[in-house]
Amino acid sequence: MVELNFARVRPEAVMDLTRVPELREWGTENGRLRVGAGITYTRVIRELGDRLPGLAMASRTVGSPQIRNRGTVGGNLGTASPAGDALPPLYVSDAEVELASVEGTRRVPVAEFVKAPKRTATNPEELISAFLVPEAGGPQQYAKIGPRNAMVIAVCSLGLAVHPERKEVCACIGSAGPTPIRACEAEDFIRGVIEEEGLWESRGELAEAALGRFGELVSEAARPISDVRGTAAYRTHAVGVLARRTLGWAWNEYRGGI
């Protein structure tokens, strides 16, 4: 819609997917959630807030109420903008994107689905039918930077998920690289720290220094550019701060809201 409005595309035909009921459904499948691509942000917030808290937090930051009522997660995937707010939460939960065509259905990990800015692994005849994602097994966070306090495209953002069941913490940077970026070194580092100190079991505090180092490693993983929305230096700095803070909040929640 955005591209149409800017007269940047003039497609031969436009298909209205809002009347395909299958795209608007969600349910469970082999222990994972299968969420139709046509689910709006408003519905994610309302219906999936406790199962997918990270995605719900991200949805809350999207546009205005009107946009959240109309815009879908499928559309966010289809756009594949590095600033797409739904993407980092899907990355940190290792979501899969389901693509359907007359040939059949295939599922692609989201990190492989998003190929480059505005480019996806979808073939021309394929439809994004759903995404599959495990229900949150631990605390999740999403934080987004914008120079105003609502209705803003991310200058940069961070999605984070604590996965006690697999003893991992995942972090994904948004809008500071050509695609969302998983901060693998930061993830490895913090997993090591938690393991070493037996924090999964003790639910003890994460040291400030560990949070700080985690933030630094996330900053190092960013590959931002400077543009009208912000400088590369600021983006690098800010994702680090967000990583440090969100991990602190999520870990505290894991510890039982201490």
Added chain:
Amino acid sequence: MSQTTPTTPTRVGPGPTTWTPGKVGESDRRPDGVPKVTGEFEYSSDMRLDGMLWGATLRSPHPHAEIRQIDTSEAEDLPGVYAVLTHEDVPGRKVYGMEIPDQPVLAWEKVRYQGEPVAIVAADHPETARRALEKVHVEYGVLDPITDAEKAVQEDAPKLHLSGNVLRRIRILHGEGVGAAAKADVVVRGEYEVGMQDQAFLGPESGLAVPDGLGGVDLYISTQWLHIDQDQVAESLGMDPDQVRLTLSGVGGAFGGREDLSMQIHACMLALETERPVKMAYNREESFFGHVHRHPAKLRYEHGATRDGNLVYVKARLVFDGGAYASSSNAVCLNAATFACGPYEVPNAEIESHMLYTNNPPCGAMRGFGAVQACFAHEAQMDKLADELGLDPLDLRIKNALKPGDRFPFGQEVPPPAPVREILERVKVMPLPEEQEVMGRDLRGLPGGVSNVTHGEGVKRGVGYAVGFKNIGFSAGFDDYSTARVRLTVEDGEPLVEVHTAAAEVGQGLLMLQAQIARTELGVEKVSILPADTRVGSAGSTSASRQSYVTGAAVKLACEGVRERLFERAREELGEPPDGLSVEAGNVVRDGRTVVPLAELLDGDELEETCEYHHRETHPLDENGQGDVHLQYAFAAHRAVVEVDVELGLVRVVEIATAQDVGKIINPQALEGQIEGGIAQGLGLALMEEIQVKEGKVLNASFTDYLIPTILDMPTVKMEVLELADPEAPYGLKGVGEPPTIASTPAIVAALRDATGLELTRIPVRPEQLAGVSDGPPLPDEPTPGGAGYAEVGRLDGRRET
């Protein structure tokens, strides 16, 4: 070109608005309020007419280029296209402009800014019109743009206009000037910069031109001043003004951005050429190229004071980037020079104000008009000085506050009322908002809001003060007047007053003000405001916060004329001595007793008066920048409380407290709206609003990337309103629209400095600066996706991704 010209239907223009308004001093419910909220109000972009064509504009992708050739033949051949016009088709004067007619209706030989109109088309569908633009082939010889005002003054800079690159230069010498520097114990210096703000009105430029079949044209249009549009359109069409009739249609905000012409001449040219009604409506992106912006400025200051805090001298050099064409730059340059020192008693001053042509987007009128830029700098200087002297910044201001009888640096005596000290004292004693614990707060009460960036970490509070002022009405010798026609009649047995002016209601509430005055002065319940059009004399511009004063005075004058005739009638027919008569609730009364009902006295007749109100004469500045230049002065002080996440550089403005002298409150609710709206615009300039221009090209021509404050960015506003009557003005009122915008920006920046300890010399302040990560704005190489600023403005082919 058109084979089957349909008979042009005459548009039924907007009708009168009739209601029972409040009296002067009462809140009134906007008659257009509900329709606006429910979407039923007809804005100029909503107008349509059977058989109408759509106009579109081809704009230059280059900020500076020679036009070698324009080939329209392919566009003309496109089915559905009715006209393709270029500069060759402009029937009359090929340039326009309010102060200096230097702007081409359609460019020839050269383009001087990105987005300059080069050709126009009319087609039977807006998409066809847009496609036709792709088929107009313009051969450009691209030239290096001049994009730095400081470079435009250099000797070897290419001349953008025959007159050179200096649009205006003003020098004010007051007292001994910098010669007084020796008397100063303390000197502070600073350099400040203001980015290019946009009016960001929500209703883009639009209008409908309808040929009258007799060679003339009716234009339904959003504008701020119908008659100056009429004059300019008629001049360029080569017609008498009475062949070009204008009617105001629904205006979606203005803020100065509708003072200059946009599509007015173009739509009329297309309508006359095709003999069909032609509608033109810019989209959001085009709108950014379709109107002027607030001047970016660089301001260099030096303040000297005694050890105990008395100002000794101010030296200031203000450099404004006027962009490619003159617009109202002349007056902005003058305003800035006269307000450069702020509302302080300054015994010695030397001020230079420079306005330059560049190849950047043209700049012109915007709410605050030159006072905004100067205020940001002089208020930063006052804080710096207070810091240097170890004085409280508010006390320093109070100590130096102007008062009636003092002299402005430009020689005019400060007229009463000038309650600078009073408004500062008011904001000083207003209770500060309670400081709540940051940790565990609702996200909406923290910087970043629901974006969830902080739960209290890094949040620091700051408080800042500023005071500003501005002239009301047109200055420097301009014969500033307004015309009102008032008719008292009887409808269904009830007296009714009809008010007809050409004054543009742009959302500010002038409709109500006129009706309130009519109701108050003529003692009737029902008032009808006729649509503003050029069938009545000029009302002047809806700008310079002047309409309440000038059109208010004209309406009052006409009402008084009608009332006199009424009393005359009472004397003639009833033998009532006119002394002591008044009108109330539809009756002529004396000592509270009804003498005769108006309806009976009128007996089927109507009484009508047309009056012009001209305000007191003002004078231009002489060569030393001295003169009684302005009419009225309005003052407002602001206190800002902010919370800054110092690590991320994100801000929540907690509260703005303000005190403003308005002379007389005409409509409390409308006044509140002006104060809050003005503060929102001031907040925008402080924190986010900037048109980013690189090499003469706009990088963020969209509301995706030109950010204006949302309701979640707006703080609570506490206001104290002073009513100190101006003896010269109707009801003692002062203009109120602009003062809230002027000092709110520096107050917020002062609060940011207080919270962070940073110097912050450039606005808007960006998160990068506040977080100390980098200073200055980022300079991208490519326009961002989702933003605009395409190299090919107005061309679809240039945008499609290959």
